[in-house]
Amino acid sequence: MRTQVCIIGGGPSGLLLGHLLHLAGLDTLILERQSRAYVLSRIRAGVLEQGAVETLARAGAATRLEAQGFRHAGIELAAQNRSFRVDFRDLIDRDVVVYGQTEVTTDLYDARDRSGAPVLHGVEDVTLHDIDTDCPHVAFRHDGAHRSVACDWIVGADGFHGPSRQAIPRSVLRTYERIYPFGWLGVLSETPPAGPELIYANHPRGFALCSMRNEGLSRYYIQTAADEDPEAWTDEAFWDELRRRIPEPVAETMQIGPSIEKSVAPLRSFVAEPMRWGRLCLVGDAAHIVPPTGAKGLNLAVGDVHYLEEALRRAYDGDPSGVDGYSDRALARVWQATRFSWWLTMTLHRFPGASDFDQRMQEADLAYLETSRTAQRALAENYVGLPY
Ligand code: RFL
Numbered sequence: 310m311r312t313q314v315c316i317i318g319g320g321p322s323g324l325l326l327g328h329l330l331h332l333a334g335l336d337t338l339i340l341e342r343q344s345r346a347y348v349l350s351r352i353r354a355g356v357l358e359q360g361a362v363e364t365l366a367r368a369g370a371a372t373r374l375e376a377q378g379f380r381h382a383g384i385e386l387a388a389q390n391r392s393f394r395v396d397f398r399d400l401i402d403r404d405v406v407v408y409g410q411t412e413v414t415t416d417l418y419d420a421r422d423r424s425g426a427p428v429l430h431g432v433e434d435v436t437l438h439d440i441d442t443d444c445p446h447v448a449f450r451h452d453g454a455h456r457s458v459a460c461d462w463i464v465g466a467d468g469f470h471g472p473s474r475q476a477i478p479r480s481v482l483r484t485y486e487r488i489y490p491f492g493w494l495g496v497l498s499e500t501p502p503a504g505p506e507l508i509y510a511n512h513p514r515g516f517a518l519c520s521m522r523n524e525g526l527s528r529y530y531i532q533t534a535a536d537e538d539p540e541a542w543t544d545e546a547f548w549d550e551l552r553r554r555i556p557e558p559v560a561e562t563m564q565i566g567p568s569i570e571k572s573v574a575p576l577r578s579f580v581a582e583p584m585r586w587g588r589l590c591l592v593g594d595a596a597h598i599v600p601p602t603g604a605k606g607l608n609l610a611v612g613d614v615h616y617l618e619e620a621l622r623r624a625y626d627g628d629p630s631g632v633d634g635y636s637d638r639a640l641a642r643v644w645q646a647t648r649f650s651w652w653l654t655m656t657l658h659r660f661p662g663a664s665d666f667d668q669r670m671q672e673a674d675l676a677y678l679e680t681s682r683t684a685q686r687a688l689a690e691n692y693v694g695l696p697y
């Protein structure tokens with residue numbers, strides 16, 4: 310087998326890059342370990358930056374997003390029994406779109422189907438070879454048979470646990486990591502959202518977030534231990550805990566119902582450098598993880614794809630400088646989002662063992678945010694997404 314660009318991973322990064330390259334006239338093959346149904350059943354991100362929406366539109370995969378996504382012009386922050394709104398539109402004249410990752414991935418699979426370009430599902434034992442030569446190849450098992458695909462470029466879009474990043478020699482790869490001492494317990498429920506916009510709450514019992522997918526589907530999170538068993542939480546216990554942590558008027562009026570999904574995600578910051586080595590380029594979670602507090606994970610992945618698609622297109626036009634500069638260009642934006650996600654996580658969560666001084670610093674940070682338009686502008690600028 311031969312293709313121009315072999316993409317490992319059929320999550321949002323791999324699918325979006327594959328489709329943009331297909332539109333640019335390049336031959337791509339996507340290798341995905343899971344079934345399509347499994348990929349589409351994962352409940353993850355919910356907020357898209359304007360830049361991500363534009364990139365999806367460029368791929369012709371934003372028709373449903375534009376019709377069904379919800380534009381949000383701000384968020385609500387709650388702390389110390391008070392809450393205030395950060396009004397993105399007023400502060401910087403931009404907003405975000407609430408549209409679930411599940412829907413984004415569905416739209417990208419539909420676009421890929423229409424293009425006729427291949428995705429192989431259920432591939433096993435993917436290994437990367439000769440990355441530091443001009444003739445790399447990827448070996449794998451599919452339908453019980455050993456296969457190999459020769460290509461010009463390999464793209465590692467295989468998430469945090471995939472094999473691509475591990476293929477970069479240890480002497481070259483540098484990683485940076487912070488593990489936070491808690492996780493998020495998330496619940497999806499077929500109930501109307503608690504409020505018109507997202508509510509982020511810092512409470513003595515821990516962080517809470519009220520989010521949504523559409524008029525009839527809500528997504529909620531509470532800070533728990535990182536190794537919390539989601540099954541140990543009855544729906545009743547979850548709703549009780551959530552309502553204790555969010556502003557009273559919202560807690561009293563929100564509708565609750567049975568959960569249709571419940572899971573715990575650990576919180577971590579992670580960056581791998583470089584994002585390109587030889588003929589291998591990493592995109593999305595394969596190269597970096599942010600805690601979900603800033604809603605940046607999926608958006609960063611789309612940013613990487615934006616840079617890499619342009620770089621590969623130029624490489625095929627005879628200009629290698631884009632690929633040479635890909636890692637530095639992508640990492641500059643990644644570090645900014647890493648800083649923002651870390652800062653918002655530090656500001657909104659309760660840390661086990663925090664001193665009274667730490668607590669006062671957090672309160673001062675939030676008070677400054679409540680009263681300073683300059684501080685709010687900085688939050689708004691980062692939340693809606695820094696420019697590409
Ligand atoms: P993905 O979505 O992990 O997709 C990687 C794909 O690669 C496949 N794969 C392999 N394929 C072939 N061979 C192998 N050996 C393979 N190993 C793995 C996987 O099956 C998968 O299909 O990475 P991608 O495309 O870079 O997209 C990134 C986003 O998914 C991610 O940043 C966000 O979902 C992060 N994230 C969240 N981001 C937000 O902005 N808001 C959120 O609320 C939010 N919640 C989450 C999240 C990530 C989570 N993870 C990774 C556990 C909640 C969770 C639970």
Ligand code: PHB
Binds near residue numbers: 354507520521601605
């Ligand atoms: C979500 O809706 O899943 C969501 C929204 C905002 C975040 C994290 C998760 O910061």
